[in-house]
Amino acid sequence: MAGIKSTDDILKRLTSLVSHARTNVPYYSNALAGIRDARLEELPILTRDILQTRSVDLLARMAPDRLLPGRAIRIETTSGSSGAPAHHFQTAQNAMIDAGLLLRLYRELKLPIAGQFFNLGLHRAGQPLLETRIVPGAYTYWNLRSAQNGGARVEYEVALASVRPTVIYGAASRLRELAEYVLNAHLAVRPKAVLSSYEQLSAATRGLLERTFRCPVRSVYGSTELGLCAWECEQGALHVQADQVIPEVVDDLGIPVPRGTPGRLVFTSLKSWLMPLVRYDTGDIAALRRESCTCGSTFPVLSPFEGRRAAYLYTHSGRPVSPYKIMSIVDRTGISRYQLVQREKGSAELILDCTDDAVDLCVCEAEISAFLGEEFRLYKNAGVPFIYTATGKLNPVLSFVATQDALLVAEETQ
Template sequence: MTQTVSDLPELGQWRGHEELTRLQDAQLEQLFGWAARSPFYQRRFGGTVPRTRADLTDLPLTSKQDLRDGYPFGLLAVPKQELATYHESSGTAGAPTASYYTERDWTDLAERYARKWVGIRADDVFLVRTPYALMITGHLAHRAARLHGATVVPGDNRSLAMPYSRVVRVLHDLEVTLTWSMPTETLIWAAAARLAGHHPGTDFPALRALFVGGEPLTPARRARISRIWGVPVVEEYGSTETGSLAGECPHGRLHFWADRAIPEIYRPEDGTVVAEGAGQLVVTPLYREAMPLLRYHLEDAVELSYRDCACGWNLPTIRVLGRSGFGYPVGNARISQQELETLVFELPAEYDVVFWRAKATTETLFVELEVAAEHSAPATAALTAAIRSRLGVDAYVAGLAPGTLVPHHALTATQDVVKPRSLFGPDEDWDKALLYY
């Protein structure tokens, strides 16, 4: 049976935490039934299928290693002919993990992603600038956009056929209204647009929002991106294994979709699992049929809170901090990218610093910024002082000419993409035989 959007919980269907909990509990029996068809959970259940939330919390966490050990179909809970898509994670934290979805699963996936406060409309032109490969990210946005009738521009950011010069042309000529990408992409587009003779804030009047995800985003960088493009930056959080897990409300807070998944927090310092607070995210998707995941340990560092929000969604808020334990020791401190990013994007906007890199050594932090010559001295001095006063470490900050870290030729080049062939003329380079380049 194909699931429809009307079969799923909708925002506003519950009035508080107690009603939300009852909504979750009502779906658990079906979820446990799906899980009982999976070879992995059959072994874990040991003949006794869970029935209640108490039973769920008695189960051990499902780890990423469990998914890797079950590759490719050890967690499959439906006949293979019922699958709609197969995916693998990017493998940023180790070997990739396999995931698969039915059409029924995809109804839930697409509707969750489409819960954007700015809305996705039939008159939108939606540029999807994330991978269209084994990861779910590009396919998810594409499916959600089509669910609402939008025109999709499949601008895969891993394709040779879509260089930055073409992205800028498409954004401008097709009058793109919405985009989906990593935050860093939007800054690169702005640089490419300027090199093409366009001003990001005025020459793309159709653009009404930038949807971003895939990397931690500090408020400082988010504000700079919004200022550059003159539109809201709407954040999204999820994974290939789960789809969208959280989205932003009109008040700028990221809310966990707790009507579709149960969140928990694992505290590595003492090994306990709690309902809220800071730690590593554990999630139980409630409408995952092809590959049920019970208490899946995502390992992302987050802060989860059930404090009220003016939006009235009555959903927990989540702050995503990135992969647990990521950072480097410098002196007596441990420096994270988020901390540095905040300081970089708190520099005065007129310095126009958006591209930077840093290297941590045991004693000193080395930072390089792309900055115009007239702003180099004040920008480097200001960042050096901020790092020393707020992070408590010594730093050497150098200003680099624009185009050093993000080369201008990479933003303006038009990639020569050809089809493979085997027959060449006497003056042609036959070393390109069979290759796409």
């Protein structure tokens, strides 16, 4: 299994990156002014708000004329599912490093060097149904759209009538959509691996995917800005590829918390020098596990991974809580597909498929209330459409409470 080969090498790369950022990047020249030989945890946190509003200042200039570098640059734009989209500038070297990480994942899963790749992720406008890619192997990509943007059934029929997938990758809700289609069509689809990203993979959905496709199902973690960062091993532990992205878990003040304690997940990318990301706040909540993994990898493990801060639910008293314990309680009811939508503190709307309309939520409500230590109400709403992002992402939890509170504060200060 993979692991950190040389801590000294990573420290040297980090030192060089910070020195480069201080010298060549306007934002860091100002942010690090007066800070010399500081440890990583003493450097300022880079937030998505800064990335959104000061992207030009985060770009490296070339000495001596201090112009932007004259080389091939790609602009990647985030989905905006956690707010306004942000832009990240990348070079071909970034793409090569990410391709190397993808090859590492393929080798761990013992995937062949060629095959058919069913891509059920978030698609950009104009993306063709079929693409051929040679990195990390010669794969034909089938970019299958969701039912939310005009695809799904017809495209599933065309793809599965032509080939059988070697790898299936995509958002958890999209993977479930395909699995249900395969089951209803009585098809035998046996890929080498299923990779889930973008959305939290619930135990119920994981079980469905394992039963349907009869292959390893692994979560992968990454972002547009950071690229591929972590993936699950055969033991189900989410290992950060710490030779390329350095993880930290910090409190609200940016101070590192002890291992095993949940907090803000921040990464320093050793991949990006055109637009350095030093202590970049992902917007997610996680903890770094204390003990090592039995799989043999020495890479650090994110556990528990609690998902986005923006998805936190609020009790009646105003206490924010991670939604994933609540989701695990809902999962035990046997509900196959749902979305939790909170519009006021102390309660949430549970949007269900019509097939789950008969589920009694009384026991579920009582267990959630006992866990929280105060009453929490669930309101069942079957047959109402799920709420998707503009890019087709289905967030399992949506909370509008924090947004409402922010608006009230803004009104009070006017």
